[in-house]
Amino acid sequence: xxxxxxxxxxxxxxxxxxxxxxxxxxxxxxxxxxxxxxxxxxxxxxxxxxxxxxxxxxxxxxxxxxxxxxxxxxxxxxxxxxxxxxxxxxxxxxxxxxxxxxxxxxxxxxxxxxxxxxxxxxxxxxxxxxxxxxxxxxxxxxx
Numbered sequence: 001x002x003x004x005x006x007x008x009x010x011x012x013x014x015x016x017x018x019x020x021x022x023x024x025x026x027x028x029x030x031x032x033x034x035x036x037x038x039x040x041x042x043x044x045x046x047x048x049x050x051x052x053x054x055x056x057x058x059x060x061x062x063x064x065x066x067x068x069x070x071x072x073x074x075x076x077x078x079x080x081x082x083x084x085x086x087x088x089x090x091x092x093x094x095x096x097x098x099x100x101x102x103x104x105x106x107x108x109x110x111x112x113x114x115x116x117x118x119x120x121x122x123x124x125x126x127x128x129x130x131x132x133x134x135x136x137x138x139x140x141x142x143x
Contacts, residue, residue, distance in 0.1 A: 002064075002079045003076070004064055010133065011073070011136065013071045015072065018045075021043045021072065025043065028070065029063050029066045034059040034066070035059030035062075036053065036063045036081065038051075040080075046072060046075065048067045048073050049076075049079075049080065050080065050081050056084055057083050060081055060083040064076045065125045065138065090141050093137070093139075094137050095135065101132060121140070121141050
């Protein structure tokens with residue numbers, strides 16, 4: 001089952017009630033569409049369900065993170081998104097207090113100067129490498 005949990009009360013404030021949430025999250029993902037065609041978004045009690053066709057596993061992962069890092073979302077179900085098998089291994093990481101991208105790069109790669117690799121892998125999720133927030137989930141490409 002494709003389900004990823006998120007911190008419900010943290011993230012981008014895109015909607016005021018669930019009646020407008022599906023449209024707002026759809027717009028949010030399509031602004032920087034990572035490569036998902038025929039995207040459909042629904043939300044029920046904080047659980048977002050995505051459907052569509054991702055051009056890559058990376059595109060799917062980014063769409064899930066974009067939907068999940070929204071205030072009011074607790075989980076993202078992506079069972080109804082088709083995607084090719086992953087070609088690279090990734091790990092998900094939740095930002096904690098005191099984190100910087102260079103600190104996260106040092107933790108995962110042993111070298112803080114590799115923070116741009118993390119930023120590039122998450123550019124649809126992180127708009128500025130100096131602005132990450134506690135509770136935000138990101139992708140960490142593995143070597």
